[in-house]
Amino acid sequence: xxxxxxxxEYLAAVADGETALVPRATLDHVKSxxxxxxxxxxxxxxxxxxxxxxxxxxxxxxxxxxxxxxxxRRRVIAAGVAAAILVGAAxxxxxxxxxxxxxxxxxxxxxxxxxxxxxxxxxxxxxxxxASGRTLPAIQLDGMQVVGARMDRIASxxxxxxxxxxxxxxxxxxxxxxxxxxxxxxxxxxxxxxxxLLIVHSAVGTAVITGSSPDAMWQAAAAIESTAA
Amino acid sequence: xxxxxxxxxxxxxxxxxxxxxxxxxxxLRFAWSLTRDREAxxxxxxxxxxRALAAQWRFQPGSNLKAWLFRILRNAQLNLARAAGTRPALxxxxxxxxxxxxxxxxxxxxxxxxxxRADLRRIADVYRTLPPAFAGPLxxxxxxxxxxxEAASILDIPVGTVMSRVYRARRLLIARLARGDS
Numbered sequence: 001x002x003x004x005x006x007x008x009e010y011l012a013a014v015a016d017g018e019t020a021l022v023p024r025a026t027l028d029h030v031k032s033x034x035x036x037x038x039x040x041x042x043x044x045x046x047x048x049x050x051x052x053x054x055x056x057x058x059x060x061x062x063x064x065x066x067x068x069x070x071x072x073r074r075r076v077i078a079a080g081v082a083a084a085i086l087v088g089a090a091x092x093x094x095x096x097x098x099x100x101x102x103x104x105x106x107x108x109x110x111x112x113x114x115x116x117x118x119x120x121x122x123x124x125x126x127x128x129x130x131a132s133g134r135t136l137p138a139i140q141l142d143g144m145q146v147v148g149a150r151m152d153r154i155a156s157x158x159x160x161x162x163x164x165x166x167x168x169x170x171x172x173x174x175x176x177x178x179x180x181x182x183x184x185x186x187x188x189x190x191x192x193x194x195x196x197l198l199i200v201h202s203a204v205g206t207a208v209i210t211g212s213s214p215d216a217m218w219q220a221a222a223a224i225e226s227t228a229a
Numbered sequence: 230x231x232x233x234x235x236x237x238x239x240x241x242x243x244x245x246x247x248x249x250x251x252x253x254x255x256x257l258r259f260a261w262s263l264t265r266d267r268e269a270x271x272x273x274x275x276x277x278x279x280r281a282l283a284a285q286w287r288f289q290p291g292s293n294l295k296a297w298l299f300r301i302l303r304n305a306q307l308n309l310a311r312a313a314g315t316r317p318a319l320x321x322x323x324x325x326x327x328x329x330x331x332x333x334x335x336x337x338x339x340x341x342x343x344x345x346r347a348d349l350r351r352i353a354d355v356y357r358t359l360p361p362a363f364a365g366p367l368x369x370x371x372x373x374x375x376x377x378x379e380a381a382s383i384l385d386i387p388v389g390t391v392m393s394r395v396y397r398a399r400r401l402l403i404a405r406l407a408r409g410d411s
Contacts, residue, residue: 008396009392009393009396010392010396011396012392012395012396012399013377013392013395013396016370016371016377016395018376018377018392021377021388021389042344042403043399045344045345046344046352046371046399046402046403047370047371047399049344049345049347049349049352050352050356050367050371051371051372051374052349053349053350053352053353053356054258054372056349056350056353057258057261057353057356057357057372187345187346187348188346189346218345221345222345225349
């Protein structure tokens with residue numbers, strides 16, 4: 001029986017900040033236990049998503065739903081295959097402006113310098129509107145501080161990139177792809193040459209997320225989904 | 230004999246009444262988490278609003294209106310069950326018995342990433358499969374963000390039981406998300 005077993009039942013309470021109900025020994029244990037820390041993080045993320053899904057709880061449970069998500073995932077898988085072919089052919093480079101793949105273009109844009117720096121979401125939103133001629137689905141993301149934005153045009157496709165700082169201090173970059181009408185919702189993670197990125201298909205559009213911290217990237221993905229909901 | 234007199238102005242009472250009525254969707258969700266029956270949930274929500282409007286003077290200004298209404302709803306459910314000669318089927322022995330083998334392993338394998346990957350509709354669908362004994366505490370604490378103590382008071386169960394059920398509810402949810410159950 002592992003040392004964690006006696007503490008498991010308290011992990012949700014720790015995740016919820018109900019530490020007054022948790023034995024001292026458990027609090028001491030979780031500080032140094034990666035398994036319990038991981039489970040606490042899972043509880044916190046699940047609680048966040050449950051709150052975000054509140055409105056959906058009113059809808060009757062469907063018998064079976066698959067097509068939007070499956071098609072959304074198929075689209076992503078297809079994009080992944082296309083990206084892999086591109087990567088293989090080009091020997092992979094982050095300078096892929098000559099190639100039309102919007103995901104790779106978004107990744108490339110994420111490492112470029114900002115064209116506007118501002119912590120004011122409305123100012124960044126105005127700039128994005130004037131630069132790209134379209135209103136972004138979401139500028140302000142829950143828990144994220146806006147830093148600035150840039151706009152790139154790749155093969156007649158506008159990619160508007162907004163940079164944030166997460167509460168942890170990690171940098172998160174969200175690139176909105178123009179003309180990527182979402183067929184479903186969900187988040188897919190991809191790894192391109194060791195670089196992790198997330199693709200969020202939401203009701204409001206498709207975004208590519210990169211950043212210095214996977215946790216912060218997932219937090220941004222959840223915030224975009226929340227905006228969509 | 231003491232007579233309770235409302236200290237609120239008519240305008241304040243009107244505001245409170247409006248707030249009570251506006252909380253109907255949340256009452257409906259809580260009622261559904263307890264009953265798993267749409268019709269019974271609507272009856273309970275309606276009964277709760279009627280009782281709350283009739284007893285507005287009992288509400289302490291500055292306290293949590295939502296928690297007050299949830300407590301009324303839970304009492305209404307118990308009273309209706311008592312009148313019908315039944316007890317709400319809150320929990321079964323199976324539900325409170327041992328957890329499925331390997332559940333902890335599932336949770337560790339799944340980690341936060343799989344939860345984040347699940348879209349909100351999927352999470353809502355899986356939540357709806359939870360037994361009422363688990364769904365009620367989880368609804369109050371995770372979705373309505375009430376404290377464990379408030380949830381215990383509303384459900385009239387010990388706070389330790391709330392803690393245990395919230396934990397088991399979340400682990401069940403995570404395991405079902407990982408396994409693709411619906």
